[in-house]
Amino acid sequence: MQQAIYITQSRMPDPQRFFRLCAECFESLWVTNNGALVRQLERELKRYLGIPSPLVCNKGATAGKAA
Numbered sequence: 001m002q003q004a005i006y007i008t009q010s011r012m013p014d015p016q017r018f019f020r021l022c023a024e025c026f027e028s029l030w031v032t033n034n035g036a037l038v039r040q041l042e043r044e045l046k047r048y049l050g051i052p053s054p055l056v057c058n059k060g061a062t063a064g065k066a067a
Contacts, residue, residue, distance in 0.1 A: 033058070 025031045038056050045054040057063040 021037065025035065028036060030036070042054050042056055046052070055066055057066060
């Protein structure tokens with residue numbers, strides 16, 4: 001049997017933080033557009049990039065329609 005050659009190593013989040021964030025989503029019953037984490041990301045992008053209204057989209061087609 002051949003041995004796999006890994007070119008990159010997966011980057012995994014801290015499991016405790018990841019599962020805490022997942023639990024918050026489930027507790028809020030909001031796991032889709034405009035949830036608390038999406039709004040937080042948009043606020044942080046606004047500050048970091050210095051742009052007035054960043055918009056987080058789930059796929060390129062949505063971004064294209066919004067543009």
